[in-house]
Amino acid sequence: MDVGRHPNIRLLTYSKVESIKGYVGNFQVEVLKKARYVDENQCTACGDCAKVCPVVVPDEYQQGLSSRKAIYIPFAQAVPSASLIDMNSCLGTNPIACGKCADKCDKKCIDYDAKDEKIEFKVGTVIVATGMDVFDPTSLEEYGYTKYENVVTSMEFERLLSAGGPSDGHFIRPTDRQRPKTVGFIQCVGSRCEKIGRPYCSNICCMNTIKDTLLLKDHYPDIQAKVFYIDIRAFGKGFEDLFKRSKEAGVHYVRGIPGEITEDPQTRNLKVLVEDTTSNKIEEHEFDMMVLSVGVTPRLDMPEVQQLLTLSKTPDGFFMEAHPKLKPVDAPSIGIYFAGCAEAPKDVKDSVTQASAAAARAETLLSAGKVKLEAITSTLNTDLCHYCASCAKVCPYGAFTVDPKKKTISYVEALCKGCGTCAAECRFGALTMKHFTDEQLITQIDAHLAEKPNEKVIVFACNWCSYAGADTCGGARLQYPPNQRLIRTMCSGRVDEKFILHAFKKGAPMVVVSGCHYVDCHYIDANRWTQKRVEKLWDKFDRWGIRPERLLLEWISAAEGQRFQKTMQDIEQLRKKVTKEEIEHTIKVLTEEEERTKKKK
């Protein structure tokens, strides 16, 4: 409500962001404001139009448990408090098939000719607060959701208990519209389950159920409630107290998840068989009604938002933050922030905390008026560019726009974070990484292999993880072979194929490319290109008769000092197996290959 009235906030409801172009301080946003067919400034939300509307459709807000009209206000607290016409349900406006709502409206605010409107504006920062969906348990046949009417989800239960709900706050079970005497809750439906590809905890369901049981007991003390759980995660402030209150109110908690719900066809009661893991006994319970405590899932339209802003996702499907501990509100691209369940499942309190942090981060940036950018960025020499667009393909931040047909390239340096993947992929030398140029890195390789190259191992280590992992290893006094030579790059994505081949040509028996684990990559997904590059090289090595085992790829995080040590020890054993003849053969093959490539050019 406050947001709707705030003089500095422009609220665009019933709208869709069509495109976002640009970068921090200069985002160009295009929004499609859908036609409401009702003038939201004139509408007084009297509801007279809805009363005369003959169309009845399921009410989404009430989880389909009651109905709404084709002209409706989505829910009581909706902002703006104005009606809109659902044109998919309306009988038709061209020609006008009914027109009853327009006839009834005294303020004459219904306009059947309203059109969708495109709005364009500039913003300096973007906060992604696209929310979440809830898991649909229909696919879990063992729980009989939609098969047995008295099995409802926690969302449906919430509406059934609400004063503004479909039964006006009178708690009834769907089959006989009588007040149930026994209610069972099953936790972790669609959460913490590898089998259905949802291994994560949804964070909110335990406390939601505890709150629901307290509400139930508060309204109807005689109702018996039982909760089936794996473990109760009441970790927040005051949560344990709430859990205790629920138990004191008489709610029975059973540690075990029922395998199946069956229905008694006569009574329509529901039976569950469960192993109580605290007593190791199999128990049978019968309920008038069962509530499935459904988990949180990423929104279905997340890929669209991801594409709009070039965002990255975690394996769970939620948006990935720049750093889980140090930048939990920031997206990897500067000027984009997250609030709420778009980033991970979280409750209201955490969502408000994150939203406040996101607003503060955005405000800090905007009030400063300027931003500090990375000093280590790529530089483009357009004279050497062949407009092949490989840079645009690999850049995790969308800093390049290339039109191969028109032979144009645009590079926004402000978007570059300095992973160097573009420089590694560019076959024409058009891109150079500041402070990590080809010459600088090749000079390092030469220096490391200047003496006794066959005894050295060249290790390319990314700044954030592997190099820091080596530091952790050293800091913990963990010893690793002294003949390994680390070359730091900001990201493993910077490790060009030619650096690896150069090291082998200089007589290196082994080369290791190491970087962050997939989820830790500081440059969204730049290390995927590292893997692709190394895999391609393995294939080339096969063709050239070089053992691919001499080129290794290792993901080592900053905390994995021991892993770094073990990896380096193993590699030293492999190095010892590489013979002089093998190295000489490699040098010969690579020199011939280089000459062949030169001739081709």
Next chain:
Amino acid sequence: MAEVEERDFKCLRCSAVFKLTYTKGVMQERQCPKCGSNSVRIEKKQEKTSAPDTGKTG
């Protein structure tokens, strides 16, 4: 939906051969279950084996 299949992979560090899920076109972080290395390569059984280097590998 991308097709998920189980394929043979070989670890280049310890030579272990094992099965992992594989989805064409999807990059995955893979790890050898024996030594923990990420130098894990899909086995190409149909293809000819690589030509020997010098025949001497230590």
